[in-house]
Amino acid sequence: MACLFAALFASSAFASDHNNIDSGRPLRFDDAYSIGFGERAIEYGLSSAWLRGGSTLYGGKFEFKYGYAMNRDIGISFSPSYSSEDIRFNAGEIELSYFQQIQREIDNAPALAYKLDVGLPADKEGSGVEARLRGIMTKNAGQYDKFHINVDAMYSSNPHQGERDVRFGAIFGYSNPLGAPTKFDKTFVAQFALEQGRMNGEGFTGNIGIGIRKQVSEQGVLDFGIESDIFAPSGSRKSPIRLTLGYSFGF
């Protein structure tokens, strides 16, 4: 369950700008821009995932992020969850993240970045370390359309019997600031994500999602997203609907 949770609430960056897209707020992809040098950010969000079979997984995520150097940020997050199936609380993971931009968009060249997340078990039932290396590309098309590609390699130090220790995933993201330039306070986001199954021999889970990020104050952004697994390897648990509501605050 902890593993499933990690997939549902992938680590997120955070910023107080509605047009700066970070994973988890509300979808899974990142854009290739760090938070500002010297910026501190707090993010929290809640999510409910209805799983096939009738159970529901409730999750929360609390993250602190810091732009410790130019084009780089680090973060620490906690991601507890509650499962209606197990009727128990799971402390989840303590996740450490590092983000670095390689280049911004220059002429026709896309912006590039990478991100490393390391998850340490916080729950007594957790074990091993999970890590994810994500390559990120962002490119504008037209005036406001932005496309994002995230490619993930995930590693588990202590896989269960029959599970992969290395898996791969990819996300194709899209964002578009709405109402520009007169009411330029919202960004529409959408994604198509693929993630390799945990078990050896399993295929990919396909997920689509849409969401919105709305600037609600000079420093705060509210986000809402809805996702759905559109296909999954047989025997794995699909989530037909997952809702996310979050808030980000930069200071």
Add this chain to the structure above:
Amino acid sequence: MGSKSPQHNSTNGKTMKTTILSMILVATATFGAIAPAYAHDADCPFCKTKLVQNTETQDNEVVVKFGNKKIEYRCVYCVFADQKKFSGDLIVYAPSETAGKPIILKRTAGKWSAPDGTVFLNTFKRHKDCAEQSRTFTSKVQLEKYAKANSISNAKSLTLDEMLKEVAKK
């Protein structure tokens, strides 16, 4: 220059200081030994060209009194043309043929009035000439005298109503 410490309490000292400063100013203006004091250099609020100052022999400044305000215009035409800027009653001190004796025009509750016999000259084509050719006189005779002295051809004497119509036409 010109400042005074709070401890200063001598009338004689004040007078002397003022005298010295005044002398410096006069010397400055006369000989240009040091830079003259320049200041805000206003244009006519309507035509944006330079205001023409009064001389010893002829008034040129048209002053509109509006509440506590006194606004200078270049000519009477400019005043009438710009009158919508003011919502209340107006008093206009318009130069006459006699220096120091302006003609007083009034706008009360939106209606203009002028002393009996007042006539207007308004022959200018471009605003560079408006101060000279848009003026107020106590009589037609005075207007004609002014026009002749200033070689203004086709000078026509207008009543207040005619003047207002002229302005409205442009």
Add this chain to the structure above:
Amino acid sequence: MKHYSQSLAVTIAIFALYGTAFSQTDHGMHQGMKGMDGKNTGLPTPPEQFPKWMSNKTSDHLFYKPAPYNWSIRNIPAFAADMYGTGVGHGIAYEAMVTGKADRMEDSIHRSIVGVLMNPPHLPIDEGAILPTFKRKYGSLEKVFDWAHLLHFQTIDVLSHKGWSDEQKDAEIEVLWQRYASQPYAITGLPMNMEVLDSYSYSTTFRTKYPKVNALFWGYHWLQTANYDMLYRTPTNTHIPQYQVMGDRYRNVELFNTDREFMPMTGEMSPRFSKRFPYIANSFDNLHMLHDNIGDILATDTLSEAQKKEQIDIAIWRVLGSTHRGEEPGKGEPGTLHDHRYPMGMPGMGWMKGSTDEDMYMSGMGWMNMSECGHCSIALPDGDQWGATVSADGWTMMVRCMLCARDMAGETIGRAVIRAATEDPNQTLVMISDEEGNWTSNIPGIVFLEVKGDHPECNDWSRVFTSKVAFDNFVRSDDYYKDAKPLTLAEWQTRGEGTPETYRRIDRPSPYKKKGDDGGKN
């Protein structure tokens, strides 16, 4: 202000002093031949080396200084909204010019910008998102703009912040400046010769081709510069009423003023702030001139894409702090990129077109000497009894005394604001007048001294006091005033003395006037 001879000896001395700096003057400030219009016909050539950061491939986004005053601009909601709206204009225009839509500039682009400025957003807008194409082409320019805009906003936040003393605010603004200047993207705080910066072959192209949009830009540069004297050392509870006057002027007049001959200067619009923080005022002016340069370069059809890129890099380089390192205000060879002279009495302003050692010309205001009272032409006082500022008809001028302030405001159409020193250095008087010159005061019970004398001493005989007690104390201390009667605000405001005998006007044409201009309406 010192007088600078253009003699050979001085020139040689300056060259010796600024050897390094002048080794660059053959590059980024290449003058070329002077054309008939006074412009240089050649294009500026690049320096031997641009700063390394200009070729960085990363975003290099810097965050503002964390502080309790951040976003205090919200204390003045209408002002905050108008300022947020200003983040849009240049972005829309720049993006239009790099995406082949410049032909719509005076129509749909103008309407679009006006739409935002007249219905401003209630939250700041990410300017970068407005101009994605421009940003991809000219990323280093965005870094310079962003960093300067942060200084702009944070200084406003400090001044709008409630609960800090004026001294605390002054100290914090110094800190913000040091922080700003420490970054390679910082624009120099030295005064720069505005005529030089506006005389390249491409200069004035944007304002000539697109006067309506240019008026919007200069209109909000007016707001961005005029607000500082509204905020500086004035009680925070006066900011909203003051902004009612300023905001009306901004939205109804300044945004649509196509008659302005040159961009608004900070020292012109906020003289008191600019005297206190000349380096900040200069950096804002240099920033705004950079904006003008960029618009001119992009609007020049004869430049190739590569030339535009190079000219924009040169324009950035010209105003960077690093380009002028080691140089000093008030010095430098006249008429060059390293000319850091400033007008008499105003260290927070670069040398303007047509300036002499004594006087300068300001668009819409005429010729003036900024070390002197705007009303009576006598030298301005210093110290706690600094006089007053008058904001009316779009300008702000420093005056010596309350009489000068009242009579100057009384000679202008529309509402006005007077900010004045009282006997208490910690209490700045803020008075606002209606259209008819009826004043209201932020300090109840103020009384005035007005014992008409000569203007060289007007700051002595025309004063305001926060109370009758303070008035009595003052007149008791000086026999000259022993018979003086205190004037209430109602009594004082009906007075008027007309033009002072000391007032001097310069009857000289505008240096911006072209041959054939009649300077007014036909």
